[in-house]
Each structure stands twice: as structure tokens, then as C-alpha cells.
Amino acid sequence: MGFPGTWMTESESVLYRVVPKCACSTIGQILHYSDHGRFYDGDIHDASEGLHKWGQPASRPLIERAVKGHETYAFSCVRNPYARVLSSFFDKICGIQRNGRRYRGKLVPLLVQRYGVDVGGEDGTAPFDQIASFRRFLLFVRDTIRWRKPMDPDIHWSSMSGHLSTFIHNGGRYDRIFWSESFTGGMASVLDAIDTPHRVDLSRIPRFNESEGHGPPRAHPVEDFFDDLSMHLMWEIYHLDFQLFGYDFTRPSQLAPVRGIDLAEVHARLGE
Incomplete structure (x- = not known):
């Protein structure tokens, strides 16, 4: 590897x-x-x-x-993890990439057809229900990570x-x-x-946000995207990220970490 x-x-x-x-x-x-x-x-x-x-x-x-x-x-x-998966959604799923195309070619049409995800039309400029669309995307994320279907999980x-x-x-x-x-x-x-x-x-040093402007602006606070089911999925997918890196799973609005990172624990648990 x-x-x-x-x-x-x-x-x-x-x-x-x-x-x-x-x-x-x-x-x-x-x-x-x-x-x-x-x-x-x-x-x-x-x-x-x-x-x-x-x-x-x-x-x-x-x-x-x-x-x-x-x-x-x-x-x-x-x-x-809450902010990161939202960023992936708006950039990679809703956004038009630098080459003028959708990310990974057939990925977005698959999400539209199988999961009912709305991305604002062909060019991404039409209004759509961001919260409902994101929650359907999150189901797809869980499927790719837990069962590697309908595709392997993406690095983002x-x-x-x-x-x-x-x-x-x-x-x-x-x-x-x-x-x-x-x-x-x-x-x-x-x-x-x-x-x-x-x-x-x-x-x-400027911030080099290469994904900025790819997708529509997020219209709601982070916490509005996550209901009980979405939080359940987040724990299923990212529980180690919350545990190891000090983030509060119980409050999506709390984006800053609430405890430190124990490098010895990181090496022990991720080296298993």
C-alpha cells in the first residue's frame, strides 16, 4: 500500500x-x-x-x-466532520468543477436517479431544497462507506x-x-x-480554497442540515473521527473541538 x-x-x-x-x-x-x-x-x-x-x-x-x-x-x-461532509456536498456534488463538468462524470446523475438528490439543475443555478438534498446524499455516503455500494467511497x-x-x-x-x-x-x-x-x-499567507465558488452558497447554518436520522448516520460513518479528534458529536453547531488530540491514542487505535 x-x-x-x-x-x-x-x-x-x-x-x-x-x-x-x-x-x-x-x-x-x-x-x-x-x-x-x-x-x-x-x-x-x-x-x-x-x-x-x-x-x-x-x-x-x-x-x-x-x-x-x-x-x-x-x-x-x-x-x-459535520462541516467537512457538508463542504464535500456543496463542492463535489452541487458544484461545477474547474473543467466545466460535474465531479466524476456519472456520479451526480446516479445520485439524482437513485437517491433523489437535487443539485440545482444542469448548471447548478436553479434553487433547490439544500437540506433535503444533503440528507439524501448522506444516505449515499453511508452506503459507499459501509457496503461500498453503489461505488467505493470517495476520498472527499x-x-x-x-x-x-x-x-x-x-x-x-x-x-x-x-x-x-x-x-x-x-x-x-x-x-x-x-x-x-x-x-x-x-x-x-492567503487561504487557497480551490473549491470556493464551485457550488452554491450554503443557505443555512450547519446544524440545520442534521436531524436525528442524519446525526445517527454521522455517528455510524464518522464515530472515530469525533472520538479521536476532539469534536462534539452531540452539537452540530459546535464546530470547534472541545478536547485535545491524544497522539498516543490515535496511533494505538488507527494502528490496530
Whole structure:
């Protein structure tokens, strides 16, 4: 399996396990800047140079050596599961992607036909019941994760613990996992722990939200999308994310974490 979703600076100053929908575009750009003194011109996910990525064959032996040697600082970033799955819905399901098409081709038509999901018409501009549509999408998410039907789960709504576990299973250890809700402090703690060719002033770093504008604006507070059934599904799908990363399952309105992350517990439970 190796270390899918793992990026490393070319200077080998730091390893980052990407978790989709958790500030990964901004983090990737910060890592690129820390090595080169400039941001990547475009979506950092498309970059084939400037960062080592597990998806690039030439980078794999370098990443594997760094991970297993435990000498390169390794980190990741997580997000409240309620906000994260909502972001996936509005970006990937309701939104038109950068290529001018729907995400994954036949995925949205499948959701419309089988689950009754409404996405605002062909171009996504028609009004629709966001709450009802999202709750139907959540049923689909549960089906993909629990039964891998009608398709395998997508990386954007797979559990964060599932993403992070692959790094641990193959011999990696995290030095830091921080919350996107307190991004500046968390990222600062990483940068303070490593030496980089270029200094990063976080106060001057823009947020690189590559999904911004893909879908319609969310018309309701986060908590309005989650009734009792939706919360039951959220626990079924993401209970480890709530437990390990300090988020309050009982209050969807409480987006900030309510307790700390115990790295020893993360490694013990995700390494099983």
C-alpha cells in the first residue's frame, strides 16, 4: 500500500499526510513556499514538481525512506466532520468543477436517479431544497462507506481516521495533528518545529480554497442540515473521527473541538 496521500518538501524538511477538505490546498502551498520562496502557480494538487508526492513514482523511495526513518517531522490536519461532509456536498456534488463538468462524470446523475438528490439543475443555478438534498446524499455516503455500494467511497467523504491510518499502518508516526478550525496556531506549531529554506510568515499567507465558488452558497447554518436520522448516520460513518479528534458529536453547531488530540491514542487505535 505504501503511503498514499503523503507529500514531502523537496528539502525533506517535513512530511504531510493530506486529508481532503481539511485546508490541504493552503497547506500544500505553504510547503511549496517554504522550499522555493514562492507559491505554485495553479492548484497545488496538480503540481508535478516542487513537492514530492506519493503519486509521483520518482518521489516514492524518498518518501518511504523519510517516513520509516522517523527523522522527518510528520503532520496532518483535521476538520469537524459535520462541516467537512457538508463542504464535500456543496463542492463535489452541487458544484461545477474547474473543467466545466460535474465531479466524476456519472456520479451526480446516479445520485439524482437513485437517491433523489437535487443539485440545482444542469448548471447548478436553479434553487433547490439544500437540506433535503444533503440528507439524501448522506444516505449515499453511508452506503459507499459501509457496503461500498453503489461505488467505493470517495476520498472527499471517506473518514479522516481512514486517511490517517494508512500512514500509521505502514510504519509512519505523526508528530502533530492539528485542527483546521485553529489553523494559524496549528500550522505555526509545525513551522516552529522544522527548518525551512524560506521563512513563512503565516500572517501574510492567503487561504487557497480551490473549491470556493464551485457550488452554491450554503443557505443555512450547519446544524440545520442534521436531524436525528442524519446525526445517527454521522455517528455510524464518522464515530472515530469525533472520538479521536476532539469534536462534539452531540452539537452540530459546535464546530470547534472541545478536547485535545491524544497522539498516543490515535496511533494505538488507527494502528490496530
